[in-house]
Amino acid sequence: MAVVKADGYGHGAVSSARAAIAGGATWLAVSSVTEGIELRGAGLLEPILNLGYTPPSALSAAIAAKLALTLYDREGLALLKTAATAIGVHVKVDTGMHRLGAAPEEAVQLAIEVDADPNLRLEGFWTHFADADKDPAFTREQLHVFLDARSALIRAGVTGFLSHAANSPGLLRFPEARLDLVRAGLILYGVRPVQNWDDLPGLRPALRWQTIVTNVLTVPAGGSVGYGRKFLAREPARVATIAVGYADGLHRRASGSGRAIVRGVAVPIAGTISMDQAALDVRSVPDIAVGDVVTLIGEDGAATLSAHDLAEASGTISYEVLCAISSRVPRRYL
Numbered sequence: 001m002a003v004v005k006a007d008g009y010g011h012g013a014v015s016s017a018r019a020a021i022a023g024g025a026t027w028l029a030v031s032s033v034t035e036g037i038e039l040r041g042a043g044l045l046e047p048i049l050n051l052g053y054t055p056p057s058a059l060s061a062a063i064a065a066k067l068a069l070t071l072y073d074r075e076g077l078a079l080l081k082t083a084a085t086a087i088g089v090h091v092k093v094d095t096g097m098h099r100l101g102a103a104p105e106e107a108v109q110l111a112i113e114v115d116a117d118p119n120l121r122l123e124g125f126w127t128h129f130a131d132a133d134k135d136p137a138f139t140r141e142q143l144h145v146f147l148d149a150r151s152a153l154i155r156a157g158v159t160g161f162l163s164h165a166a167n168s169p170g171l172l173r174f175p176e177a178r179l180d181l182v183r184a185g186l187i188l189y190g191v192r193p194v195q196n197w198d199d200l201p202g203l204r205p206a207l208r209w210q211t212i213v214t215n216v217l218t219v220p221a222g223g224s225v226g227y228g229r230k231f232l233a234r235e236p237a238r239v240a241t242i243a244v245g246y247a248d249g250l251h252r253r254a255s256g257s258g259r260a261i262v263r264g265v266a267v268p269i270a271g272t273i274s275m276d277q278a279a280l281d282v283r284s285v286p287d288i289a290v291g292d293v294v295t296l297i298g299e300d301g302a303a304t305l306s307a308h309d310l311a312e313a314s315g316t317i318s319y320e321v322l323c324a325i326s327s328r329v330p331r332r333y334l
Helices: 005-009 013-022 033-041 056-064 074-081 104-116 136-155 168-173 307-314 318-324
Strands: 028-030 048-050 068-071 087-092 120-126 162-164 209-219 237-242 259-262 265-268 278-281 293-300 303-305
Touching: 005 013, 005 318, 013 028, 013 033, 028 033, 033 048, 033 056, 056 074, 068 074, 074 104, 087 104, 104 120, 104 136, 120 136, 136 168, 259 278, 259 303, 265 278, 265 303, 293 307, 307 318
Parallel strands: 028 048, 048 068, 068 087, 087 120, 120 162
Antiparallel strands: 209 237, 209 293, 237 278, 259 265, 259 293, 293 303
16 A cells, blocks of 8 residues: 555655556555545546545545545444445554554444445454554554454454555564555655665665755855844855745755755755745855756765755654645656
8 A cells, every 4th residue: 555645745646656556556545535536536546545534524525536434433433324325444443553543342343333334345454553663562562452453353253354554664674564455655755764774775765856056145254144144154155045945845944954965065054944045055066056956855976865864954754854845846757
């Protein structure tokens, strides 16, 4: 199951879904009915699971789009029963994440009732790991609780459903959690769930994020750059303005700590990132010129910057960096 929610983690949901299907995925996952409808509108016919909440106002649209829906409470079951039409259902078990999900005993009962309803089809029984990248003991306990619930469901005579638990770190580090289906998220886009996992040599980022230099100037000694005068030149400094800002997804928190690559050299961000622009300290790049390509994520010559690098500079995680790249940044697919 290729997880293409949040506009394909910022990569573009439709293009990511098509690439995943071409690569062998047999299911797609989104987090809202609206996201599922977008995929259907693009002509994708594969099974799509809404991992999140389906509001009553969106049920008709979800049914029309033939989305599979997540169920985790009695209110949701009552809503589905009002539809009087075939709906694929995946019952979610809360094994310790404590977001969406029913307690194991309740999840089993919900699944039994779904299976007994002529208009509902139990397609899946699933859970989600809270800390598969850092806490193996807790992850194994979650899996144990889930498998016990699944066994209880099977003992009740319910079979023929897909069991799934493993997200990206789960499927990489816990082969026993792969079950019938795995939900590949971040690794689908070539990004490691944990930066120092160095045993994945074939994993390469799918995304390169670039902009251009729009101005190059010399700031005199004592001069400053940008809002708040956070960059002060102790001696004459060479600064390049670039066409990217926090409205494009370059976190303001990366001001003063982030870097970008120009002409194969990684240089620091100078001063405060603004809405539409940022500046670079380019004293180490003497031949820089307006129109030069600037790489925020990707490779240029011998220099490389990853989503993890930008995340560390921004005080966040790579997931947020990728998802934050806004819709006004043009996407080009190669």
